Amino acid sequence: MTDKEILELYHSPDGSQQAFNLIVRQYSSRLYWHLREMVLNHEDANDLLQDTFIKAWNALPNFRGESGLYTWLYRIATNEALTFLKKERINSKFSLTSFEHKLIKRLEDDMYFSGDTMQMMLQREIAKLPDRQRAIFSMRYFQNMSYADIGEILGSNGDAVKASYSIAYKKISSNLKKLI
Amino acid sequence: MNEKENNKTFFNDPLDENKLHQIPFSVPDGYFEEFEERLNATLSGQKQDGKWGALLRTMKASLALAASFLIIFGLGWGVMHLTKNVQNRAELAASTAEDAVIDSLMQEYGAIEIAKFYESDEEIDERELYLDDDYLDAIGEYVESASASYNGVLAEDFK
Numbered sequence: 001m002t003d004k005e006i007l008e009l010y011h012s013p014d015g016s017q018q019a020f021n022l023i024v025r026q027y028s029s030r031l032y033w034h035l036r037e038m039v040l041n042h043e044d045a046n047d048l049l050q051d052t053f054i055k056a057w058n059a060l061p062n063f064r065g066e067s068g069l070y071t072w073l074y075r076i077a078t079n080e081a082l083t084f085l086k087k088e089r090i091n092s093k094f095s096l097t098s099f100e101h102k103l104i105k106r107l108e109d110d111m112y113f114s115g116d117t118m119q120m121m122l123q124r125e126i127a128k129l130p131d132r133q134r135a136i137f138s139m140r141y142f143q144n145m146s147y148a149d150i151g152e153i154l155g156s157n158g159d160a161v162k163a164s165y166s167i168a169y170k171k172i173s174s175n176l177k178k179l180i
Numbered sequence: 181m182n183e184k185e186n187n188k189t190f191f192n193d194p195l196d197e198n199k200l201h202q203i204p205f206s207v208p209d210g211y212f213e214e215f216e217e218r219l220n221a222t223l224s225g226q227k228q229d230g231k232w233g234a235l236l237r238t239m240k241a242s243l244a245l246a247a248s249f250l251i252i253f254g255l256g257w258g259v260m261h262l263t264k265n266v267q268n269r270a271e272l273a274a275s276t277a278e279d280a281v282i283d284s285l286m287q288e289y290g291a292i293e294i295a296k297f298y299e300s301d302e303e304i305d306e307r308e309l310y311l312d313d314d315y316l317d318a319i320g321e322y323v324e325s326a327s328a329s330y331n332g333v334l335a336e337d338f339k
Contacts, residue, residue: 021216021220024215024216024219025216028212028215028216029212032207032212032215033203033205036203036205037203042205042207042208046211046215049215050218050219050222053219054219054222054223054226057223110205112205112206112207112208113204113205113206114204114205114206115202115204115205116199116204118194118197118199118200119199119200119202119204120204122194122195122200123204141195141201142201142202142203144201169195172195173193173194173195176194176195177194180194
């Protein structure tokens with residue numbers, strides 16, 4: 001079912017719950033992996049995914065469909081993750097360990113990490129990026145999203161996103177070359 | 181050739197490696213299947229809250245402020261009420277002491293004269309018909325000193 005058909009179902013009498021369930025089924029997995037790449041922890045990604053869909057449910061009556069459902073949901077999820085990470089950074093200012101160290105420690109302790117050494121090295125390098133740049137890198141590198149879509153999600157333009165991704169890519173590539 | 185050298189040989193740009201484009205995380209078994217159910221349970225809880233729940237959430241800060249004010253007001257009122265009781269008890273103790281002294285004087289010196297001295301609304305000239313000055317002074321001093329010591333004893337009891 002396309003996004004347009006789902007939205008038509010949503011606006012039909014008694015169709016809202018069914019349409020919402022379809023949205024959840026269609027997008028929960030993709031949004032989860034996006035959030036997981038941002039926060040690097042299953043519990044936090046799960047909470048953020050729930051918050052994302054609750055916000056979407058509350059905002060759906062006012063959704064006019066000017067942007068695609070897909071970018072709209074990604075925008076909510078990305079904002080949730082960025083707000084969460086901002087709070088975490090503020091909290092870590094009062095602790096002795098830096099936020100990057102916390103993220104890396106979280107990654108190393110994660111029982112649901114299923115990658116090899118090289119993938120762990122890559123994740124460590126991604127964790128060192130600023131939050132917004134990490135979101136851009138994750139959406140482009142892992143989910144192969146277009147610069148235009150990423151720009152729409154982040155409220156930026158495609159060229160700025162491309163430049164940011166290019167900087168992140170070179171930084172990570174260079175650091176990985178030194179490590180292997 | 182060790183693993184490090186092997187990696188250097190096979191790719192110039194490590195990020196070109198296909199494997200690295202895969203997300204290296206997993207989720208607990210059945211996570212996505214159960215997610216929809218958990219989410220719907222959360223949302224139905226939110227719906228049950230309804231308009232009143234939403235209103236309560238909006239007014240949470242105002243309600244907290246009002247509750248704080250009521251607590252402070254209640255504590256203030258309670259303290260004032262308790263203090264007032266203590267004052268009443270002290271007054272009661274004092275009057276009880278005086279009554280006891282008068283009773284004992286009445287027994288000792290003759291009830292009629294002393295009762296008239298304390299209870300009469302008439303002027304002092306009339307009281308002088310029954311008691312001379314020295315006698316009145318002696319009674320006054322005795323009442324004052326005895327009352328003071330009696331107050332001390334009662335105050336101890338009321339602590």
